[in-house]
Structure formats: structure tokens, C-alpha cells
Amino acid sequence: MMSLPEAKSNHLVSRISVSLSQDLLVELDSMVECRGFDSRSQAISDMINQQLVEHKRQLGDEVMAGTITVFYDHSVSGLQKKLSDLQFKHIDAVISSLHVHLAENKMMEVVLVQGPARHLQAIANEIITLRGVITGRLQLMAAVMPPLYSLT
Numbered sequence: 001m002m003s004l005p006e007a008k009s010n011h012l013v014s015r016i017s018v019s020l021s022q023d024l025l026v027e028l029d030s031m032v033e034c035r036g037f038d039s040r041s042q043a044i045s046d047m048i049n050q051q052l053v054e055h056k057r058q059l060g061d062e063v064m065a066g067t068i069t070v071f072y073d074h075s076v077s078g079l080q081k082k083l084s085d086l087q088f089k090h091i092d093a094v095i096s097s098l099h100v101h102l103a104e105n106k107m108m109e110v111v112l113v114q115g116p117a118r119h120l121q122a123i124a125n126e127i128i129t130l131r132g133v134i135t136g137r138l139q140l141m142a143a144v145m146p147p148l149y150s151l152t
Contacts, residue, residue, distance in 0.1 A: 060118035066140035075105040076132025
């Protein structure tokens with residue numbers, strides 16, 4: 001059942017009713033407490049936002065911002081150059097990157113990206129499949145960064 005929107009923190013919100021099994025409600029309440037959400041509504045909103053981002057990512061042409069996080073073996077010859085070259089190749093989508101040296105020749109690199117979801121996934125695939133990359137992941141947000149400069 002939908003009700004009239006109400007003002008909350010300068011945002012309009014709508015109240016809805018959701019029916020859940022008792023077992024699912026117990027699991028939800030446990031997650032709310034464990035993760036520190038203020039309420040069930042906040043937790044459910046977070047889950048819905050994640051699903052909407054995934055839906056937009058699957059559509060492919062939605063412009064989104066996100067990160068490509070890569071964990072790799074620093075000792076693999078030429079890998080850092082390949083990572084750098086790929087970022088330069090995709091300079092239209094790569095905004096920034098940060099790498100951190102970890103123990104035992106391991107490194108973590110976080111690459112900030114923006115562009116059509118399908119293009120960002122292709123870039124992530126190129127990076128993650130390089131020899132020496134242990135694991136990697138593209139994480140997208142349903143947001144777009146403002147332009148860094150204007151051409152006018």
C-alpha cells in the first residue's frame with residue numbers, strides 16, 4: 001500500500017508495505033544490527049540501490065562512475081607497465097588511480113573510472129585477465145561525476 005510522500009531530510013520519501021516470512025525478517029533484523037543500519041528501511045533502501053545499479057550495469061549504456069580494484073603480484077615481469085599502459089589507453093574513462101604496496105610482493109590498485117557501464121566492464125576485463133593479477137572487481141555506482149573542465 002502506498003501512502004502520501006512525507007518530508008524527511010529535504011527529500012521526499014514514500015512509505016510502502018512489504019510482506020516477509022518470519023525467517024527472512026529475523027535474518028534482515030540480524031543484518032541490520034550487524035551492519036549498523038539505523039533501521040530496516042535504511043537497509044532495504046541500500047539493497048534496492050545495489051540492485052538498481054546492477055540493473056543499469058547490465059543494460060550497458062548507462063554512464064556510471066566506479067572503481068576497478070585489482071590485487072596482483074608485483075614480481076610478475078612487465079605487469080605494472082601493462083596496467084599503466086591500459087589506463088593510458090582508456091584515458092577517456094580512467095579518472096585516477098592509487099596503488100598500495102602490500103606484503104610479499106603483493107599490490108592493490110584502485111582505478112577510478114567513469115563512462116558507459118559496458119565500456120567500464122571491458123576495461124576491467126582487460127585489467128583483471130592480465131597474467132599476475134590475482135583477483136579484481138569492477139564496482140559501479142549509479143552516479144556521475146561532474147565534468148572536470150568546460151570546453152566553452
